Amino acid sequence: MEKMTAAQARQVEAIGKHVRLEGWLRTRRDSKGGFSFLELNDGTCLGNVQVVAPAALPNYESEIKKLPVGASVRITGEVKQSPAKGQPTEIHADRVELVGTADPEKYPLQKKGHSFEFLRTIAHLRPRTNTFGAVMRVRNRISKSIHDFFQERGFLYVHAPIITASDCEGAGQMFKVTTLDLNKVPRAEGAVDYGQDFFHRPSFLTVSGQLEAEIFACSLGLVYTFGPTFRAENSNTPRHLAEFWMVEPEMAFYDLNDNMDLAEAFIKRLIKDALEHQAEDMQFFQERVDKEIIARLEGVLKHDFVRLSYTEAIEILLKSGQQWQFPVSWGTDLQSEHERYLSEQHFKKPVILFDYPKGIKSFYMRLNEDGKTVRAMDVLVPGVGEIIGGSQREERLDVLEARMKEMNLDPEAYWWYLDLRRYGTVPHAGFGLGLERTVQFITGMANIRDVIPCPRTPGSAEF
């Protein structure tokens, strides 16, 4: 006898085999015809396996007829073609074993649909629902495609550190890492004496692996990082998490155009793989979550992304005739309403904005000849907004140092980063893609807290 997954048992190729299946009961329907229908799910696919349990089984009256939703069971039986609509195959059980019961008076998951808000309060049980199973399978597929995409192109996977001592990477508030006793913080001359802390200096959870990725791009060529990222910002939106996963490719001898080409090919690959390999899950999102998701994604695959300079974008926004809550003017950052207008209304597809005013971007972005703009790029997608932020990096030592002074950064603190420009500097570029925002974009899930196993948001870290 062969152990089989639900995904395998639902294929017609399995017909005729005697198999063992293990999983959780989604529902039970008893028939007076002398059997019960059990629907088994083991997470390997969206659909359930229908099990026909005949009344002749020795534990039929004592156990099978009482099996509650949520119970874990082990089934053995023969896979047969199903005579009824709804499933290609079914298991005719010769043995049904209750592994662990679930008190129906207390088990929170019901056969009916639940709100995502409620499911968030039982995040330990929500992967047992159709939606979260599908989210997790698509998330897994996207993760695999990320590696496939880069590995096929010869990129090295670099493991950037989680703990960092760079306290001003320019990406917002950081979580502090310390082993000091917070009840008795050592002090020297009034200030906290970090000399006594674990690293003998202040340290933090990373907000980006970019600076470290640059080290390896400037020695090994094409690299990417893929790992957790932490932002201690008090952000309360459906698009922000305090802990999220980010992919950061970094490429030597790439300019901004190469960077944009790569970003576009990358996003398209993730979409293509999800549609192709998670078709059943994607169909589910189409039916239950977002009626237009598949058409939208197929549209993204078909067309080139719009590439628009910041300056051109400002012109479009000024000429749009729209009433803006925030005024549009050259030199200020675009507001959500502006970005949404561009990708959702004006172009109705992904837009790559580039060449932003230097005043609103980070110190490491390459200065253009005009002296006013930098080689930055943001990829905006309908529904989610910014999904990628990146740039060509400033490889000229003197320009970089001047920029740092302009922004009141201490070049000494970045001595090793500057060394990369001091010795054998090369033009290079890279970007960061938010994994969860990508999962949102591909599944149509509205809230980022519903596309990560255990969401971390201000005031919330229960699971």
Added chain:
RNA sequence: UCCCCGAUAGCUCAAUGGUAGAGCGAGCGGCUGUUAACCGCUAGGUUCUAGGUUCGAGUCCUAGUCGGGGAGCCA
């Protein structure tokens, strides 16, 4: 952090300042190669918390907690 909205049965929601209800779920019974099955019956409530107004508060007021949406920050 700011603005807006919300919190009533296990879940989703209703209830003019005057006896707290429905659907689904659950339990029991019926029916059926069933498909979010169907039909009947039953149980199920500190109306988020603490104050206040009122003869009387689920309903009005104040504060707080939690949740959602929008904004900012960004991925």
